[in-house]
Amino acid sequence: MKLLLLVLLLAIISYIYFFRTLKKDLYFMNSIQKSTEYMDGSVDVEKYIICIEKSMIIDDFYFYKDVVKIMPKNIPYKLISFDFSKEDDANFNLIDRLKLKNIPSIYFVNKQKKSKEIFNFNDLEDSLNSREVLKIIKGVLYNNESQGNLK
Numbered sequence: 001m002k003l004l005l006l007v008l009l010l011a012i013i014s015y016i017y018f019f020r021t022l023k024k025d026l027y028f029m030n031s032i033q034k035s036t037e038y039m040d041g042s043v044d045v046e047k048y049i050i051c052i053e054k055s056m057i058i059d060d061f062y063f064y065k066d067v068v069k070i071m072p073k074n075i076p077y078k079l080i081s082f083d084f085s086k087e088d089d090a091n092f093n094l095i096d097r098l099k100l101k102n103i104p105s106i107y108f109v110n111k112q113k114k115s116k117e118i119f120n121f122n123d124l125e126d127s128l129n130s131r132e133v134l135k136i137i138k139g140v141l142y143n144n145e146s147q148g149n150l151k
Contacts, residue, residue: 028065032057035082035091046111048077048118048141052104057081063130067106070138072145106137108144118144 034054048071052064064079071077082091082103094100098115100107106119119140124133
């Protein structure tokens with residue numbers, strides 16, 4: 001009887017853990033905006049924009065989730081996915097409007113809608129592990145904040 005209760009308790013704890021983990025992952029997936037849906041209606045708001053290709057989301061899901069965790073809490077951010085598998089004018093309009101040069105990258109957009117590339121993921125060495133990359137990104141974001149962002 002005690003063994004049955006122990007197994008039942010373990011099953012309940014496992015279910016709750018996996019449910020909460022799955023819920024967080026689904027919340028993260030839902031927070032990713034498609035480039036075709038991105039409307040910059042937030043007037044006079046400084047923010048970071050994390051631009052990634054749609055095909056990279058699945059492969060690097062937990063890496064980008066960790067990137068979002070280290071983003072500064074005092075400045076909002078948007079995670080935008082670009083689908084280059086089909087030609088879509090909305091992709092290119094957004095790239096042109098925000099003057100994006102590299103994807104995947106992190107950009108900072110100031111109140112005047114001027115964007116500046118803060119971090120380009122393509123510039124990383126292949127020998128770095130994800131923990132080292134996150135440390136580099138955190139340093140770059142800290143430097144961007146301490147320099148007063150874009151003027």
